[in-house]
Amino acid sequence: MVQRTSLPKRGQKVAVIGSGISGLGATWLLSPHFEVTLFEATGRIGGHALTVSVNRNDMEIPVDIGFIVFNKVNYPNLTKLFDLLEVPIQKSNMSFAVTVNEGEFEYGSGNIGAFFSYPTNLLKPAFWELFLDIFTFCKTAVKDTASDPNMSVEELIRRRNFGKWFEKYYLLPMSGAIWSTPRSEMLKFPANLLVKFFEHHGLLSLTGQYQWWTVSGGSKNYVQKLMAQIKANIRLNAPVEAVQRSSEGISVKTKGQEVETFDHIIFACHSNTTLEILKDSNSEEHSILSSIPYRSNRIILHQDASLMPKRKACWSSWVYLANTKGDEEQASVTYWMNSLQAIPMKTPLFATLNPNKTIPEESIFVEHIFEHPQYDYRAVQAHENLPKIQGQANTWFCGAWAGMGFHEDGFLSAIKVARMMGVNPPWN
Numbered sequence: 213m214v215q216r217t218s219l220p221k222r223g224q225k226v227a228v229i230g231s232g233i234s235g236l237g238a239t240w241l242l243s244p245h246f247e248v249t250l251f252e253a254t255g256r257i258g259g260h261a262l263t264v265s266v267n268r269n270d271m272e273i274p275v276d277i278g279f280i281v282f283n284k285v286n287y288p289n290l291t292k293l294f295d296l297l298e299v300p301i302q303k304s305n306m307s308f309a310v311t312v313n314e315g316e317f318e319y320g321s322g323n324i325g326a327f328f329s330y331p332t333n334l335l336k337p338a339f340w341e342l343f344l345d346i347f348t349f350c351k352t353a354v355k356d357t358a359s360d361p362n363m364s365v366e367e368l369i370r371r372r373n374f375g376k377w378f379e380k381y382y383l384l385p386m387s388g389a390i391w392s393t394p395r396s397e398m399l400k401f402p403a404n405l406l407v408k409f410f411e412h413h414g415l416l417s418l419t420g421q422y423q424w425w426t427v428s429g430g431s432k433n434y435v436q437k438l439m440a441q442i443k444a445n446i447r448l449n450a451p452v453e454a455v456q457r458s459s460e461g462i463s464v465k466t467k468g469q470e471v472e473t474f475d476h477i478i479f480a481c482h483s484n485t486t487l488e489i490l491k492d493s494n495s496e497e498h499s500i501l502s503s504i505p506y507r508s509n510r511i512i513l514h515q516d517a518s519l520m521p522k523r524k525a526c527w528s529s530w531v532y533l534a535n536t537k538g539d540e541e542q543a544s545v546t547y548w549m550n551s552l553q554a555i556p557m558k559t560p561l562f563a564t565l566n567p568n569k570t571i572p573e574e575s576i577f578v579e580h581i582f583e584h585p586q587y588d589y590r591a592v593q594a595h596e597n598l599p600k601i602q603g604q605a606n607t608w609f610c611g612a613w614a615g616m617g618f619h620e621d622g623f624l625s626a627i628k629v630a631r632m633m634g635v636n637p638p639w640n
């Protein structure tokens with residue numbers, strides 16, 4: 213089949229699939245220069261930027277259950293966007309805790325008291341070994357992974373002979389919480405990617421961390437401000453079912469609608485969805501898109517404090533709920549929303565990803581399913597090869613999966629596509 217590859221020309225028709233930060237970012241950048249149609253499967257713009265409203269004592273409390281936090285060092289483009297749009301932001305509090313088997317063992321990173329909150333730990337050699345291993349990891353991980361970019365997290369752990377507590381109670385829970393990935397899958401994660409992420413986010417520093425921020429009033433506020441600047445054809449409840457390329461152009465079939473033709477297509481949905489709807493993907497596209505699968509995770513916003521550490525001293529913004537007695541098929545993490553979004557403590561609010569116990573109905577406000585990208589050694593290759601397929605047959609790919617899975621990654625991937633199409637963001 214003949215597929216047309218041509219340089220983008222101003223005024224051409226561009227279809228964008230997906231309205232998360234990646235699709236919204238691409239639409240915002242390109243719509244002043246092209247005739248853009250944004251297709252969104254659901255009835256809501258924003259994708260993982262999802263703010264829900266909790267009604268308590270006649271007060272509406274906005275709570276983010278998808279994208280919650282960012283920092284100004286690792287999110288330079290998002291920060292510039294928020295500055296430009298005058299999005300109100302406020303300080304967030306980032307701290308991390310692990311609670312094992314509902315409190316058999318736990319620690320928090322918020323302060324020294326939280327780390328040593330479990331006095332009998334001090335009598336256990338494994339606890340002091342954990343301390344030493346964390347120190348060694350912070351000092352050696354960059355060098356270890358630089359010498360072998362294909363090493364997995366498991367290989368990194370074995371190479372330094374790190375102890376079981378380091379593996380089970382520190383590295384796998386912490387990274388599992390970051391990537392919403394169970395411990396067994398984290399072992400296969402590329403060590404190089406993990407260590408780079410830890411390094412860039414100040415997690416290898418033994419002294420201090422970056423300041424984290426959250427959008428005041430919820431991420432819906434930035435989505436609204438972005439939408440106010442976009443002049444595009446917005447199509448809600450329009451799940452794209454099939455995309456096909458030919459010499460005539462790119463045909464897009466949306467559920468229940470006639471086929472429409474475009475000059476360029478930008479996939480801003482997840483890699484697995486892209487593969488599903490791109491009906492004539494070639495072997496290179498197939499190989500890249502299938503290398504980064506997604507995993508479904510359930511998130512519940514609730515008030516059940518039993519999904520927090522037993523000891524209040526350990527309560528932290530992110531709590532990994534470890535279960536060492538059975539197989540952990542999914543990462544279980546509680547986000548303490550009061551701490552993350554400065555919500556008054558009189559209304560305790562927790563968002564738990566894949567709860568490892570039943571939450572009473574009366575404590576639940578809302579439940580949602582999200583998908584997260586899963587990375588192993590194939591992802592490194594896929595990221596390297598992605599530029600090779602960009603623009604082929606006038607087809608472009610973006611999404612948080614094109615980076616490490618976070619908001620800056622999604623936005624940066626959209627900026628890269630816009631640049632390749634001849635449009636720069638309004639900053640350097």
Ligand SMILES: Cc1cc2nc3c(=O)[nH]c(=O)nc-3n(C[C@H](O)[C@H](O)[C@H](O)COP(=O)(O)OP(=O)(O)OC[C@H]3O[C@@H](n4cnc5c(N)ncnc54)[C@H](O)[C@@H]3O)c2cc1C
Nearest residue numbers: 230232233234253259260278280281451452582612618619
């Ligand atoms: C619980 C949770 C917490 C998170 N917290 C943070 C955080 O604090 N900080 C951070 O940086 N990142 C966080 N993330 C990561 C987050 O996933 C990314 O930051 C980013 O929002 C993903 O953006 P995206 O554009 O790639 O995908 P999405 O936001 O998922 O957007 C994809 C869009 O495509 C649409 N779509 C799918 N299929 C079709 C179709 N066939 N046709 C049309 N439209 C379609 C979807 O409905 C969706 O709107 C979190 C993720 C989750 C799930």
